[in-house]
Amino acid sequence: MEPETKYSDLKDLSVLITGGGSGIGAALTEGFVAQGAKVAFIDIAEDESRNLCETLQKRYARTPLFLKADLRDIDALKEAAAKAEQAHGPVMVLVNNAAWDDRHEIEAVTPEYWDNNHAINLKPQFFAVQAVVGGMKAAGRGAIVNFTSTSYMLNHHAMPAYTAAKAGIVGLTKGLAGALGPHGIRVNAIAPGWVMTERQKELWVTKEGVENTLERQCLKRTLEPEDMVGPCLFLASKAASGMTAQTMIVDGGIL
Structure with a gap:
């Protein structure tokens, strides 16, 4: 996937992506690999991650650094971030992408389920920032992109714990932007609409659901994972140097 736009300032930059x-x-x-960045990513899925590394090596002659960790384990998260820094230098771009959009009924949610949901969907976003922000402060610059979701804006009925976490990410983004702006660090968020990942296709995509979504979208096509790349590269780059504390909605025009 060669990018249509090249952001020269991303070349050789240390980038860390969760999930x-x-x-x-x-x-x-x-x-980010296609931009020539030095990319490390954290994921718990070993087979998919190693296959991705092999694919990108063949496609770009560059291999991202795969760091296996469970983001619910904050010590493991911090260790992975330290390894990324050791390999590529201080992280200058952090992308908090990892999430778990599990469906659940209100009556079925236990305190343990709630805590586990937020331990994946909200808590690691803060502690990933904490793990890398020292290097950004020392450099006097940095960009953080937090992935939220349009689900909480749409009153999605099937996952209240998830939508609470995703709404929290917007608050976290704005609070971090206020705290880190004086250090030259920008913090923004991306709110995707319904993106047709393999997980979505396996678990929740139906013909009727897609038709209903396309009826509401301005763009009459499904959203693909690649549709999130351009907005993220933009927010990470100097092209967005005046943007912080913002949430960019990428949903095909429902909202």
């Missing part, structure tokens, strides 16, 4: 082994994350990993 970068499959779905939207894999597209993001490829997008």
